[in-house]
Amino acid sequence: MAPYICGRCQKEITMKGLESLPGVKCPHCGFRILYKQRPPIVQKLKAR
Numbered sequence: 001m002a003p004y005i006c007g008r009c010q011k012e013i014t015m016k017g018l019e020s021l022p023g024v025k026c027p028h029c030g031f032r033i034l035y036k037q038r039p040p041i042v043q044k045l046k047a048r
């Protein structure tokens with residue numbers, strides 16, 4: 001699962017993608033603001 005999302009193109013950025021670049025920026029469009037992607041919260045519903 002990709003830990004970051006680009007602030008402009010909204011594409012997922014993997015750690016591998018970040019490591020291949022000098023500094024932190026989107027490998028797709030070069031935008032430098034990335035958002036941390038939160039893991040989807042699984043709501044546990046009690047099934048009756």
Ligand SMILES: [Zn+2]
Nearest residue numbers: 006009026029
């Ligand atoms: Zn981007």
